[in-house]
Amino acid sequence: MADASASMSNTPGNTIVMGAGPAGLCSAYVLSKAGAPVTVVESAPFVGGLARTIRRETEFGEFKFDIGGHRWFTKNDELNDLFKEVVDDELLWVNRISRIYFDGKFIDYPLKFKSALTSLNPVVSARAVVDYGVSMLRRRFSDEELLTMEDRYRDQYGNTLYGLFFKNYSEKLWGRPCDQLSGDWVKQRTKDMSLWTAVKDAIIPSKGEVVSLIDEFMYPRDGFGRFSERMADAVEASGNQVLLKHPVRKIVLDGNRVKGILVQTEQGEQLLEAENFISSIPMTVLCKITDPPAPQDVLEAANSLDFRDIITVNMMFKKKQVTTDTWLYVHDKNILFGRFHEPKNWSPAMVPSDEYTSLVVEYFCTKGDHIWNMTDEQLVNQTIKHLVEDLHFVTPDEVIGGFTLRATKAYPVYGMGYEEPLGKMKDYIKSIENLQYIGRGGSFRYNNTDHSIETGMLAAKNILGAHYDLEDVNADQEYHEMKKVSPAQVG
Ligand SMILES: Cc1cc2nc3c(=O)[nH]c(=O)nc-3n(C[C@H](O)[C@H](O)[C@H](O)COP(=O)(O)OP(=O)(O)OC[C@H]3O[C@@H](n4cnc5c(N)ncnc54)[C@H](O)[C@@H]3O)c2cc1C
The missing domain is CATH 3.90.660.20 (Protoporphyrinogen oxidase, mitochondrial; domain 2)
Structure with a gap:
């Protein structure tokens, strides 16, 4: 079970959390469990953010929809325990079958060597293998930097498979050519997952550790949004508040601290004051609503990222x-x-x-x-x-x-050179003593729910007396779809 109270050194003053997506709610959940006062302010009339579930009543009965299916998966046991604790008796285990629909055929996703090559005609398969050999040799004998998304995919899969299985989809997803995107996304998502690792694992399974693809995941019975809804219920049950339809308009600063936030309510604008602040609202927005305003270069940085x-x-x-x-x-x-x-x-x-x-x-x-x-x-x-x-x-x-x-x-979007403006925004927010940023948009990082709530949990623990660096979350270089376990754990 996630033990929020373990790191509590004294009871902190009130905390305001901006945004009631999973990250913000997780902060509030951890603080509430520790008996600390917290208020969540959310612009929407519902909780859950991108991870919510929509219900549609029809003459045939109720249909429920996530905003794109959200599966729960994490390699972090503490987060897993928290998810299970929150979702509790609504928890289901689901088998995962993901495929690419390609040329009228179904191919395993994430790309598996055998499935990919057998779906292609023999000439193209042979070309894919040769191309891959070429990219391996290049990697061994050249110290050329892999800067773009295209460089990274070519390096990991070779030119043919990149062209067939990654180029089109990536360009649909990001809306721009892969050579205009940073390679960081591939590094973050598919590091160590290449044709070579797939072949190696098929032929000689690793001895010390077994690397496996995640083929089962947890899911709340009535939609992923239940995770957020249940966290919000627990926060309110502990006597704390989740204020919906309360968009944050301004972050009012007093020197290098936040004094309060100006929220829009049905009655007009209202200043809410607190000792600590956590933001999960998009970082590019946060940097533009501080009062007094952020320095010009920070505002330009915020405008340059999308x-x-x-x-x-x-x-x-x-x-x-x-x-x-x-x-x-x-x-x-x-x-x-x-x-x-x-x-x-x-x-x-x-x-x-x-x-x-x-x-x-x-x-x-x-x-x-x-x-x-x-x-x-x-x-x-x-x-x-x-x-x-x-x-x-x-x-x-x-x-x-x-x-x-x-x-x-x-x-x-990790466009080319995004690191510099992102660094500027982060330095600015970090210069404000009692403000932490968390989550996906809040950190401008491609975090899934597990990493989003991890930042939320650690930010709450910091308020309770711990000293976590939230930049360490989702910074490991292991492919997120793989879990390394010792042979003893393999059942
Ligand atoms: C299509 C899709 C599929 C995904 N699939 C998965 C998956 O399978 N598994 C997985 O783990 N993750 C998945 N994710 C990622 C997951 O949705 C995010 O990691 C998670 O929602 C991030 O939580 P968050 O609280 O940081 O941000 P959000 O969910 O974006 O919540 C932020 C909240 O802040 C509020 N807000 C914004 N501005 C203001 C303001 N000015 N004032 C007050 N409130 C404000 C928003 O309304 C929102 O409720 C997927 C995401 C997408 C888009």
């Missing part, structure tokens, strides 16, 4: 199942969406009954671009067209309906 947005098209069907997949990645350039998942494959409670299913279809976009500017009706119709005519996954008469959800600031 996020990728997402629209999910939530489709409902009178059909038992569309695919057996947890996620399906669609690389085809002619299909506008990048990925979808079938909530029923995660939990039967996500649909009204076994007669029905649904899909959450993800369109990666940037506010104002051609996808963002499509109307909701156009997006639903486009989705039906792709599913019916291009993929042949459903027939028109099986469609019950669909609706869209638009979420901004979903993915921090």
